[in-house]
Amino acid sequence: MADLSSPRLAAAxxxxxxxxxxxxxxxxxxxxxxxxxxxxxxxxxVFGANFIMRFVDPALVPECVAVAAAKDKVVDFFYSDPDxxxxxxxxxxGALACWQVGSREEAVAAANAGCDFLIAQxxxxxxxxxxxxxxxxxxxxxxxxxxxxxxxxGGIGSGRxxxxxxxxxxxxxxxxxxxxxxxxxxxxxxxVQALIAAEAQDTVxxxxxxxxxxxxxxxxxxx
Ligand SMILES: Cc1cc2nc3c(=O)[nH]c(=O)nc-3n(C[C@H](O)[C@H](O)[C@H](O)COP(=O)(O)O)c2cc1C
Numbered sequence: 001m002a003d004l005s006s007p008r009l010a011a012a013x014x015x016x017x018x019x020x021x022x023x024x025x026x027x028x029x030x031x032x033x034x035x036x037x038x039x040x041x042x043x044x045x046v047f048g049a050n051f052i053m054r055f056v057d058p059a060l061v062p063e064c065v066a067v068a069a070a071k072d073k074v075v076d077f078f079y080s081d082p083d084x085x086x087x088x089x090x091x092x093x094g095a096l097a098c099w100q101v102g103s104r105e106e107a108v109a110a111a112n113a114g115c116d117f118l119i120a121q122x123x124x125x126x127x128x129x130x131x132x133x134x135x136x137x138x139x140x141x142x143x144x145x146x147x148x149x150x151x152x153x154g155g156i157g158s159g160r161x162x163x164x165x166x167x168x169x170x171x172x173x174x175x176x177x178x179x180x181x182x183x184x185x186x187x188x189x190x191x192v193q194a195l196i197a198a199e200a201q202d203t204v205x206x207x208x209x210x211x212x213x214x215x216x217x218x219x220x221x222x223x
Contacts, residue, residue: 005050007038009184014045021048021076025055029067036071048074048095052128053086054213062089069093076100076119079130082110100153100174102130104141111146118148119174124155126177128213129205136168143169 010020022039024032032049039047049068056064066089068075075090077083078100090097091114099110100119110118120142122135131138135154142150152170156162157178165173179185181192207213 004180004185004187006184006186007035007042008186009179009182010047011039011042011045012182012184013179014039014043014047017045019046019048019074021050021074023052024049024064024068025052027064029060029063032064032067033071036068040071046073048072048076048098050076050078052078053080053083061086065089066093069095074098079128082106082113082115084113087114100130101142102132103138104145106130107142107150108145111148116148117151117171118142118146119151119153120170121174122152122154123205125153126180128210135165139165139168139170 005021005023007022010022013020020039020043022035024035027035036047036049049072051065051068053061065075065086069090070093072095074096075093076098077086082099082101087097096116097114098117098119099106099113099115100121101107101110102121107118107120120135120138121129121131122138123129123131123133124135125131131154135152139150139152149171150169151172151174152165152168153174153176156165156173156175162173162175177195180187181195187195
């Protein structure tokens, strides 16, 4: 979501009282600092940085994560095995560490790695999908397996859906696809138009958006 989860969108979410997240993978430490400074200039609210570790230069990982942790309140990881070393770097920088997970096993690993909270991503999710089962079933398994707060992600695009996830025990929700249509996301107008025109049955589960994701299980996307 690197282009869509822009500083402007993260700041707007933070201004509205949510936790705005900026994707910073693929950026150098200096670029990460600049991105997060741009968010801070637009809001006094709470925001965080998101890393998909496979896109971070291994040589720059500690510095990238340390810079993010020093500049925001949350560092959020997705699509790699939970790593206690990364969590320690986040904590040393004074931020909270979060891992978005797709299974009970991954949730337990993330909690054991020291994460402060988790995001359980069900198969309904847009973007790259880690979850292999429906959100409610996954959430139920994860909540029973860990003691840290758990947010729910996948198919939540309305207040009603958010209320359902909270009623199912989630401590909060992550919303992705719904915000692609937000003006602040800066998505191409054709994308926004298609999204607004789409109905639930138009959802596809595909790997056509997985270029560079080392295709195979765990690299599919909903679009
Ligand atoms: C266009 C798009 C790009 C995404 N990019 C990222 C990303 O860079 N990092 C990440 O952790 N999650 C990413 N996600 C997944 C979200 O974190 C979240 O799991 C998902 O959007 C929740 O499902 P929903 O789209 O139905 O709300 C992306 C989702 C979408 C729709």
